[in-house]
Amino acid sequence: MSGEAERRWHPVASQYDVVPRHVFWGRLLGRELAVWRADDGYVNVWENRCLHRGVRLSVGTNDGRELVCRYHGWRYASRTAGCTYIPAHPADAPARTICNRTFPALERYGLVWSGEEPDGEPPVLDALEPGGAFALRGVTVRAPAEMVVDALSRHRFSPTDLIGAAADGNGPGPGGPVTVTGQDRYHVVLRAESADGGSASTAVFFAQPADADRTVVRAVLAGRPAPDSRIPVWRHHNTALTQLRDAVEAEARRRPPPEPMVAAIEEVPIHLSEVPEPAPKGRRAGLRVQVARKWPVAEDVAGFELVSIAGQLPTFQPGAHIDVHLPNGLVRQYSLTNGPGELDRYRIGVKLEPDGGGGSRSLHENVRVGDVLAVSEPRNNFPLRRDAVRTVLVAGGIGITPLLAMAQALRHQGLDFELHVFARSEDHIAFAELIDGLGESVTRHIGLSPSETGAALESVLAGPGPHEHVYVCGPGPMLDAARRIAAAGGRTDDTVHFEYFANPTDIDDSTTFTVELARSALSLEVPAGATIMEVLRANGVEVSSSCETGACGTCRVAVLDGEPVHNDVYLNDTEKQQGGEMMVCVSRAGGDRLVLDI
Amino acid sequence: MTVMATAEAETQVCTDPVIRNQWHAVADLDEIRRGELRTLLLGEPLRCWIDSGGAARAAAGPDREIEVRTDYGYLWATLGKPSGGVFDVPETREHDRRTLNALTVGIEVSAPRAVENFLDMAHFPYVHAGVLGEEPHTEVAEYRVEERDGELWAFDCLFYQPRAAAASSQAVLAEYVYRVPHPYSAMLYKSSPTDASRMDAIGIFIHPLTATRIRAHLFISVLDDVSADREIRRFQQGVIAQDKPILENQHPKLLPLDPRAETPIRADRSAIVYRRWLSRLGVTYGVIPAAEGVRT
């Protein structure tokens, strides 16, 4: 794919084909495109094919922020085309980067431009003023682009003034000379004059090579016709172009049909073609972001907006967090508060913890607008199921951050939820304006004592209905209380999801034991004072991690044999009893041997 | 950059011996009783009729009489030499069942894409909303797929369904068993709403006109003495009418057997096994075979 046609920009749609909440089916060089505008104005040009089972995305739904495939409801985010949700597996965050193919998109002269691998920019034509150009509707001609361009160089039409003045609006007007004032392989610039030379109009006719035998003519007038003459002008050009189309098609039918263009569909990466999903390894800061905004969002809480320095920020799912690598060498996790499809920036909230290790202080005191930070790709260990009939979100203090992302996703999808915000005072509610935007679904619980908090949780978590899920994030004591109350009220572990900020467990690391790695056939000694993770890494075995304190769940590993001692706060009690998984950053062996599935 | 070819020039005539040597359900017997049928089979012209002695006959190409069978209410024809009869459908021997062809529908898609759709539960809440599934109940629980005596079977398939059959009036967690006895045909069994101890059977028997155009026959064998034939037909017609536009918007129309052409998830286990099985059988018609040396 590197012919001249592939390296150019071509029009693929008119701006009025790309209307809100619609997906336009475009075609360029034999490739089908799904062209759609998100509610924030961003125009997406994607391969018109769902990565799952090949269904055209142009028959899917544009929900304003995401494109939803019609076959199995996979959701793809605006901008990145990254998959954010797979309904058949509601409990899984798509850990794999499933990303549809995107093509560059730009709007100019009332047209949407794209290309296979375009160089530079769409053409700039002196004849057209950026603000004054008036694009007409595309006309499809079943003929190769060069035949169409050739015919266009002899095309005739009347100056706009004359059409507007014609009584019935259909009359071609008195014919005057039409001259070619510019031309290349894919466009012709024509200037039409009236017979008396009193008026003249210029129009550019772009030929969009949809396929070898199909071309879309997209005409752009220099200068907008007066509002009352728009319909006659449109009719006049439509009639003229229809005549051109009929003549060119008749000629094309006399020639042998050209070979169809075959647009190559990219293969999916090898790890996506198989069902088991490897997680990204290590604790890596793969992204560089710049602080675009820093502002107080509540008492002792600073909000940060992080924008990409180069390229597009990766897709995230509600509940996801990023690792922020701080100038002082510390690494901290912060949940993204973004709503679906908001991929122009990441928004986090940082609570000042004066007694913490200095991570939040560094962000509060040293990091300024314009600073560059290293962050990890978003990782989701707190995935939101969307197959609940009702979802209850319970936030304590800064625990609002992941739940805010969830609430916006649920609200946008029209799913039933309630958000309970517990805070010391109104001034302690972070991102209050975003919470206000969630309307009726929010209940605020302000300034409650621990016993009042318990009572409020009792009523919030009372009487579980079928297909209900609860998500809790907040300080440790509140989480413990919520888990206890939910269990006492009859909610099962698999319907109550929680995220701790930190792991308060006192860890006894005086034991020594052996870990056997089933897949790599290694047997390693874990001495007192060292963690399994440290031993694995020292022996060259890669392990993903994020918090490294047993709170986030990134380093979880399947246990094939042996009994783990769980020191984490990520797994729930049922999962801990089953002993099928463990966090290698903090958990250890109960006996002298563990067999792990790595 | 490695790529998947998408050219789908309609193969005029099938040269794939595996598919030529199958029995294909080319017509509902009632259809040819009403008059001679002129159609295509695997890209060749096909003519089916009932002769004066009442026997069903078929001729392919310009005028080559070919072997036929009549089983389960359909005319089965072959362009090659099948090694045996049509796969067994034991339900047809249970006389308290209602057995009928619910409908025959033309679809612009390859036969294997249609079989995969028939095996797929994850699309119920989206394509058959309010009938075979309903948001937010979208989860596909883990299920088992096995190969038995040269056929594929999927067991323990559970799915939340608001109205699983013509005779059901309330939501159920429906249990399905799927069976693929033929590269271009599949069956499903699900708990009967009228007799919980037995299973209704539904089959899709595909008549491949070309590599990318089919007629699908929906075979029904149900324990339902409440619904009229008309209601059963209307229910199945409604379901297929929802699948048809999706199938016709799959690109490419041929089923790609290269594992890197599409992205499977755990819910697609039966499709993954089906694709591997087609590769192993050496099927090349209706599919884009994986390139030489690619592990499927």
Ligand code: FES
């Ligand atoms: S084909 Fe798009 S979600 Fe399955």
Ligand SMILES: [Fe+2]
């Ligand atoms: Fe279906």
